[in-house]
Amino acid sequence: MSQLSNKIANFWGTIQASLFPWLEEELLPLTNQHRQLVSILELIRIEDFIPWNCQWMGRPLASRKAIARAFVAKCIYNLPTTRKLHQDLQTDVNLRRICGWESRKDIPSESTLSRAFKEFAEAALPQKAHEALIKISYEDEVIGHLSRDSTAIEGREKPQYEGNSIDSKMRSKKKRRAGRPKKGEKVEPKEKTRIQKQAEGMTLEEMIKDLPIRCDKGSKRNAKGHTVSWNGYKLHLDTADNGIPISAILTSASVHDSQVAIPLAAMSATRVINFYDLMDAAYDVKEITEYLVGLNHVPIIDANPRRNLDLQQNLKAESKARRVLNWKPAEAIRYNQRSSAERSNARLKDEFGARNLRVKGSKKVFCHLMIGVLVLSADQLLRLIT
Numbered sequence: 001m002s003q004l005s006n007k008i009a010n011f012w013g014t015i016q017a018s019l020f021p022w023l024e025e026e027l028l029p030l031t032n033q034h035r036q037l038v039s040i041l042e043l044i045r046i047e048d049f050i051p052w053n054c055q056w057m058g059r060p061l062a063s064r065k066a067i068a069r070a071f072v073a074k075c076i077y078n079l080p081t082t083r084k085l086h087q088d089l090q091t092d093v094n095l096r097r098i099c100g101w102e103s104r105k106d107i108p109s110e111s112t113l114s115r116a117f118k119e120f121a122e123a124a125l126p127q128k129a130h131e132a133l134i135k136i137s138y139e140d141e142v143i144g145h146l147s148r149d150s151t152a153i154e155g156r157e158k159p160q161y162e163g164n165s166i167d168s169k170m171r172s173k174k175k176r177r178a179g180r181p182k183k184g185e186k187v188e189p190k191e192k193t194r195i196q197k198q199a200e201g202m203t204l205e206e207m208i209k210d211l212p213i214r215c216d217k218g219s220k221r222n223a224k225g226h227t228v229s230w231n232g233y234k235l236h237l238d239t240a241d242n243g244i245p246i247s248a249i250l251t252s253a254s255v256h257d258s259q260v261a262i263p264l265a266a267m268s269a270t271r272v273i274n275f276y277d278l279m280d281a282a283y284d285v286k287e288i289t290e291y292l293v294g295l296n297h298v299p300i301i302d303a304n305p306r307r308n309l310d311l312q313q314n315l316k317a318e319s320k321a322r323r324v325l326n327w328k329p330a331e332a333i334r335y336n337q338r339s340s341a342e343r344s345n346a347r348l349k350d351e352f353g354a355r356n357l358r359v360k361g362s363k364k365v366f367c368h369l370m371i372g373v374l375v376l377s378a379d380q381l382l383r384l385i386t
Contacts, residue, residue, distance in 0.1 A: 004141050009385045015039055027094045034094050037076050040378040041069055041098070046129045066100030067108065067116040068125065073099060075375045080356045082117070086110045117359075121367035127248075130374045134246055134271045137381060143274040145334060146246060147239045147341035148264060148283065150257050151349070152218065153250075153369065155232030157360045160214040198262040199287040204270070207263040211251045213362040218253025233362070235354070235369055236260040238268045239341040244380045245373045246272055250366040257282040262291050269295055276300055278338040300331050344380075348372050 015038070023038065024030060030038075047065035073095060074085040089096050089107050101107050108116075120126070181187045192200075198207050219229040234255060238247040247267040249260055261283050268274070277292050277299045284304035292299040305311040322328060348354045352372035359368055 004137060004381075005384050007137065008381050011043065015042060023098075027097060030094060033077065034098065036379070037073055037095070037098060039382055040076060040375055041072060043378045043381065044072070044129055044133055044374055046072060046125065046374070049125055049128045049132070051123070063100060064116055064119070067113060068120065069099045070113070071117060071120070071371055072375060075353045075371045078351060078353055078356065081358055082113050083110055086113060117367065118364065121361075121363040124367070126367060126370035126374045130245075130248075130370060130377060131271065133374065133377055133381075134244075137244075138246075138272045141272070143240050143246075143272050145241050145276045145278050145337045145340075146268055146272075146274045147241075147278045147338040148237075148261060149239070149280070149338070149341040149345065150234045150236045150260070151345040151354075152220065152228075152230050152253065153233040153235050153354065153357065153365070154230045155215045155357060155360070155365065157215045157231075159216045159231050161216055194259050195262065195285055195287045198259075199291050204263060204266045207266065208249065211249070211260065211263070212255055213250060214252050215360075215362070216252045216254050218255075232357075233365060234260075235345075235348075236264055237341060237344060237373070238264050239344045240272070240274075241337055241340055242380060242384060243340050243344050243347075244377050245344055248370060248373050250362060250369065258285050258288060261285075261288045265292060265295060265297070276334060278335055278341075280338070300335050302335070344376065348376055352376050 019038065019042065020030070020035065027034075046068050050064050050068060070085060070089065074082070077085075077088065079085050079088065086107070086109075089099065089101070090104050096104070096107065194210065197210070202210070213233075215232055217229060217231050218234060219227055221227050230253060232253050234251050234253050234257075236249045236251065236257065237245050239245050247264050249264055249267070251260060257280075261279065265277065275298060277297050279288075279299065279301045281302040281304035284301050289299050289301065303311070303315060305315060322332075348369075352375050354369060354372050357365060357368060359365055
C-alpha cells in the first residue's frame with residue numbers, strides 16, 4: 001500500500017472509530033449520504049480557510065464556516081439551487097447540525113447564503129482548499145500519469161464577444177494583400193501566439209491572467225464526430241490515474257485546449273511530481289512538447305495530421321499494421337490511462353453539480369465548479385481505501 005493510501009486509511013480509521021459513534025449518539029440515525037458528507041467535510045476542512053472576521057459594530061454576520069459547509073453539502077447532495085439547499089436545511093435535522101446550526105431559527109436566509117457565496121468566490125475559497133488538499137495528500141508521492149482535458153460548461157448568461165472574440169480582433173486589423181510587399185511598404189512582424197508567449201517564460205500568474213474568462217460561444221467535435229456548440233465556459237483539468245483532479249483552470253468557451261496546456265502543467269508542477277503527461281490531438285503543438293520536456297516530463301500526445309495527407313496515410317497504415325500484428329507500443333498502452341480524465345469530467349457533471357450552474361460571472365462560476373472539484377477529489381481519495 002502506498003503512502004497516500006496509508007494516510008487515507010489512518011484518517012478513515014479515526015472517522016469510523018471515534019467520530020461516527022459520537023455522531024450516532026448525538027444525532028438521528030445517519031444515512032450513507034450523511035456519512036459521506038461527514039467524511040468529506042473532515043477531510044477537506046474548508047472552514048479552516050475562511051479568514052476570521054471581527055465585526056465591532058452592527059448586526060453580527062451569519063457563521064461563514066457553517067455556510068461553507070452547507071455549500072459543500074449542496075454539492076454532495078447534487079442540489080440544483082440554493083433555495084433547495086435552504087429547504088433541506090430546515091427539514092433535515094442531521095444535515096443542519098452537521099453543517100453547524102443547532103435549530104431552524106439559526107439558519108440564515110436564502111439571500112444571506114447567496115451573499116456569502118459571493119464572498120467565497122471573491123476570496124477563491126474552494127481553490128485554496130483544493131490546493132492544500134492536493135499538496136498534503138501527495139506530499140512525498142509520485143504520480144505516474146497526468147491526463148489533460150477540458151469539458152464544456154453551459155452558462156446562463158449572454159455571450160460577451162467584446163475584446164475576446166476572433167471576429168473582433170480581425171475587424172480591428174486591416175488585412176494586408178498576400179505577396180511581396182511594395183517598395184517602401186513597412187510590414188509589421190507577425191504577432192506571437194499565446195502559446196509562444198507562454199513558452200518563452202511567462203509566470204503562472206501572467207499566463208492565467210492572459211486567458212479570456214468571459215462567457216462566450218464555443219464549439220468542439222464530440223466522440224461521435226459531431227460538432228456541438230454551447231454558450232458558457234470551459235473547465236480544464238489535470239487528472240491523476242486514480243481520478244483525482246490535481247489542477248483546474250476556467251476559461252471562455254472559445255479558448256482552444258492547447259492554450260491552457262502550459263498553464264495547467266505549470267500549476268500541477270507546483271503541487272505534485274509526475275512522469276507522463278497524456279493529451280489528445282488538440283495539444284499536438286511543438287511549444288507544448290518542448291515545455292513539458294523542460295519540466296522533465298514525458299509527453300504522450302496523440303498525433304494531429306491536420307492537412308498533411310502523407311501523415312494521415314502513414315498513421316492509418318501504422319494503425320492497420322498494429323491490428324494485424326495484435327501489438328501495441330508502450331506509449332499506446334500508457335495513453336489508455338487518459339480515460340481517467342473523461343470519467344472525472346462525467347462524475348463532476350452527473351454527481352457534483354457541474355450541470356446545475358445557476359450563477360453568473362466567471363468568479364462565481366469558477367467557485368461553483370471548484371467546490372465540485374474539491375468534493376470529487378476528496379471522494380476519490382476516500383475510494384482508495386473504501
